[in-house]
Amino acid sequence: MAGPARSDAINDSPPRSTGLTRRGPRRLTGSLRARVIAAATGSILIAVALFGGAAVMLVGRQLHSSLDRALRQRAEDVALLSVSAPAVLTAPGALESPVSGRQIVVEVLDAHGRILARSEALGAQLLPQGRLEREAIGTGRTGFEDVSLDGRQFRVYAAPIADAGGPAAGGAVLVASDESDISQTTSHLIVLLVLSGLGAAALAALAAAGLTRRGLRPLRGLADAAEEIERTGDPARRLPESSARDEIGGLTGVLNRMLGGLERARATERRFLADASHELRTPVTTLRGNVDYAVRYGADPEILAELERDATRLARLVDDLLALERAGEASPREKLVQLDELTRSAVAVSGRAQLGTVDPVTILGEQEALSRALANLIDNGLAHGPHGGTVTVSVTASDGRALLRVSDEGSGPDPADHGHLFERFWRGARATEQPGSGLGLAIVAAIAERHGGRVTVEGSTFTIDIPGATTRARPQLRAALPRSRA
Numbered sequence: 001m002a003g004p005a006r007s008d009a010i011n012d013s014p015p016r017s018t019g020l021t022r023r024g025p026r027r028l029t030g031s032l033r034a035r036v037i038a039a040a041t042g043s044i045l046i047a048v049a050l051f052g053g054a055a056v057m058l059v060g061r062q063l064h065s066s067l068d069r070a071l072r073q074r075a076e077d078v079a080l081l082s083v084s085a086p087a088v089l090t091a092p093g094a095l096e097s098p099v100s101g102r103q104i105v106v107e108v109l110d111a112h113g114r115i116l117a118r119s120e121a122l123g124a125q126l127l128p129q130g131r132l133e134r135e136a137i138g139t140g141r142t143g144f145e146d147v148s149l150d151g152r153q154f155r156v157y158a159a160p161i162a163d164a165g166g167p168a169a170g171g172a173v174l175v176a177s178d179e180s181d182i183s184q185t186t187s188h189l190i191v192l193l194v195l196s197g198l199g200a201a202a203l204a205a206l207a208a209a210g211l212t213r214r215g216l217r218p219l220r221g222l223a224d225a226a227e228e229i230e231r232t233g234d235p236a237r238r239l240p241e242s243s244a245r246d247e248i249g250g251l252t253g254v255l256n257r258m259l260g261g262l263e264r265a266r267a268t269e270r271r272f273l274a275d276a277s278h279e280l281r282t283p284v285t286t287l288r289g290n291v292d293y294a295v296r297y298g299a300d301p302e303i304l305a306e307l308e309r310d311a312t313r314l315a316r317l318v319d320d321l322l323a324l325e326r327a328g329e330a331s332p333r334e335k336l337v338q339l340d341e342l343t344r345s346a347v348a349v350s351g352r353a354q355l356g357t358v359d360p361v362t363i364l365g366e367q368e369a370l371s372r373a374l375a376n377l378i379d380n381g382l383a384h385g386p387h388g389g390t391v392t393v394s395v396t397a398s399d400g401r402a403l404l405r406v407s408d409e410g411s412g413p414d415p416a417d418h419g420h421l422f423e424r425f426w427r428g429a430r431a432t433e434q435p436g437s438g439l440g441l442a443i444v445a446a447i448a449e450r451h452g453g454r455v456t457v458e459g460s461t462f463t464i465d466i467p468g469a470t471t472r473a474r475p476q477l478r479a480a481l482p483r484s485r486a
Helices: 023-084 131-138 180-232 247-297 301-327 339-350 367-384 415-420 440-450 475-480
Strands: 105-109 115-118 143-149 152-160 172-178 335-338 353-358 362-365 391-398 401-408 454-458 461-467
Touching: 023 105, 023 152, 023 172, 023 180, 131 143, 131 152, 131 172, 152 180, 180 247, 247 301, 335 339, 335 367, 339 353, 339 367, 339 391, 339 401, 353 367, 362 367, 362 461, 367 391, 367 401, 367 440, 367 461, 440 454, 440 461
Parallel strands: 353 391
Antiparallel strands: 105 115, 105 172, 143 152, 152 172, 335 362, 391 401, 401 461, 454 461
């Protein structure tokens, strides 16, 4: 049986630093807040830039389309007038009427490219004549061109005049309008969009700062509480619970459960160290007393036998502690183990054990560790069963799991003690009457857990339940198993 804990009095080791400093959480939350604010501001600026670019392009295209329609309409009107009433073209102000509220200047050319009429708004200036004029007169093609006139940008449109009589027959009409209003409109729109974008970005930054400050307040509280726990080294403290059911609340719950696990682990470690110290103190004290007696009065056969028993007990205790430590390693060095053969060997060594049902069962595990676990269960059954009784060992397979059962002829442990059976150094209410150090069943439980299983007790039957080889289905198992022949 396992043995009881006797004392929790053990010196606390100094708390180890986790690397968290006073400035760490502040820097963490501050950096997170800065990143959120930068992301919100950048998103607004990018969105405004994309929208502004599309808006400026759309508005500019729309204004230019409107100007082109006005120029085309004015050219058609003048060309029709030059055919139907050519005398009107030379009348003062005949070519000055605006179109769609826009001042458009006009020049009428004959078939030889000579100017027949022109807008008074041009004054002494002439519209540039070149490709558009030649194509309109020579081939009858229309076209647009952007030209610079007196330092200003003009949009020029050329259209042919039908050869239907009159001085302008076969000529061309040139119409133009200043584009500076379009440039001013788009410039004003760009300024407006830039100011709007900066204002929206500033508002987004302020809103993000306020929201992140409020949202990160619980996180700062968690950081402060965690820092206090680190400073005091007290895992019994807990982080402040959040009433909100959000990610921070979930994180708080996880961290508090982790702290609870650390607290239990520390308590178990302290209890283990205290019990180990107590168990080691007894044989060491006895050894020292017997050695002192032997030194004073000479060796006595009875004293020598006592020394041998104490040394054996001390060696057994150290060996159990080492086995318990090895059983807690991350994963076993697995090989194929035939549980039925292992069971027959253990029964043969015991002498007072007998075989029950033994099925051929193969698992992946450590044969030495499993042999020790089985030997511990057999020793436990022989020690706590009826005097002179036997222990029955059986091996079966069920639903892909291997079941290794050890039963004695007694009634088994008290059901009230089932929760303590596998604790280290627990030996029940009659601790002084129980043999062993109280580590046997703890070692069995550790080995079972190490192999992905567990130990259960029902009556006087202890069962090690571990996955069978086919259940775990490891690649090394498939490589190790013999291949069937056709």
